[in-house]
Amino acid sequence: MPDSAVVRTQRLTRYFGCHAVVRDLDFVVPRGSVVGLLGLNGAGKTTTIRMLLGFLDPTRGTCEVLGTDSRHLTPQTRCRIGHTVEGHFLYPWMRVRECERFGRETHRSWDGSLFERSVRRFGLDAEAKVSWLSRGQRAGVSLASTLAADPELLILDDPALGLDPVSRRALNETIVEFSESGDRTVLLSSHLLDDVERVADRVALMVDGRMLVDTALDEFRGRVAAWVIDGDEDPTREHSMPGLVHCRSLGNRWHVTVADADEKTRQAIEQWNVNAESVEVSFEDAVLAYLSRSRVGHSFYTGAAS
Template sequence: MLDPVIRTDRLTRYFNRRAVVRDLSLGVPRGQVTALLGLNGAGKTTTIRIIMGLLRPTRGRCEVLGQNSSGLSPEARMRIGYMVEGHYLYPGMRVSECAKFQRAGYSRWNDAQFDQIVSHFGISQSTHVAHLSRGQRAGVCLALVLAPDPELLVLDDPALGLDPVSRRALNETLVEFAADGQRTVLLSSHLLDDVERIADRVMLMIDGRLQVDTTLDDFRDRVTGYVLEADVVDPDRVAAIPGLIEARRLGCRLHLTVADADEETSAAVERLQGSSVESIDLPFTDSVLAWLSRSRQQQSFLGRKRTGEHA
């Protein structure tokens, strides 16, 4: 990958005896918006905290802006905008005081940028933080991380709990921030529609492991759906379909989601039904859901774990 801004190599983190992040090797390329997806507990926040140097990995390496993330220099830190999950602010401050407080830690600070974002979220500078709505707090947090004009933006679930108007303001701000193609964004999210709009790349974590790391277009191209008219199917034969991500029964039909389908895949699918089957293009959201559902289905007969997982 050309010039990754964040690079991890076999990153692993245990909490007590539980591995929360396992063997994570990823690269976040410069100038792109990368979305980190996964269910709650998949390891997204832990990964982000390691990237930001707030948590040491048990094993493995993590580099950000060319430096080891557990020893980031203050200069490197100033080039990174980091927004923690939850939109926390000191409740006793006015919005303008938040800015004054934050700017003390940065050599660069763009007042106009701060003002513009805050007003985009419909907030007055003199308001006390305690009186802001969740969406407005998100706006202030975003303005605080963008005012130092960072070249790397790391956002941990920035859309969590936002109303639709604040969500749109957030998306607009991010699109604008990334539009010059020089600045890099890594954000975690559960909002697949927003990700489809604003992201270049998608990374998908399941149980601490990275299952998908590619462009949105490539992800779409490589995930295929089949709908079978089959009443009774042998679960072992379903599980044996090459590249199977998920199998779901809807009424008398069987919906299959498959990665990297080739002739062997369609042959296996057709043997199941006993006649020819056409593949269908899946919406981005459905493809992601299929991957995420798989991790919840490992008990069920259709979701049994396959060897030789798609990487």
């Protein structure tokens, strides 16, 4: 595994019964990056994370984390990985300060001052019991405990789900500060696209267990274009469109999203003999275009990290 790759999967596949939840996944997380792992519910994101962490064996294929096969992660390697899950499990009878002591006594490496700074960022009282805390406050304690162990790789599975805006901002700021040194890496699974856009520099988009997009976030935005077209009928049914991602109805207009638009794309639209207006595509627009046509096996980019 090259030094720049913290996570690598090759043809990673997982079946549950006859159903393939993850299929032939080729995926790289470069060192020092913040990667947003995106997809609808059931796309295979959590199953992929569980295989990366060695909690679930692949049906076939391989995955490596920090240079080690995930099926054989040693305690020494696990100490270099931080992981938080939706729900942020903590012992309800503990006070916040006792969570810090518990972490200090159970981790080989521990930064108590980092724990305290992270807890303050979420506005927490060290004497408060976990059972008294809101979901956002529990997220703050969970993230503080994970970061204080000084991991090289931070894997977050929907950490902001249900958080209020202030807690979400605190979470995003903490992720940015954690990764800014360039030698620590974050894999962030989330449905909150605006948060991903704020903190991530790469995007990995899963649809039906397959990786359709794996590229730099700015490149992803730059390679998707869109037009709004007048008409009562879907123009793509009767006419071909190179690089078509998705076409959706907006009243009596159609929003057509295309990957890697070029002169052939523009010529195709001109041949339709319709009123077409080019429109700006946001990051959210581009992601949702792919997710909206998730039953069609199309991809404009499945290359490895560059």
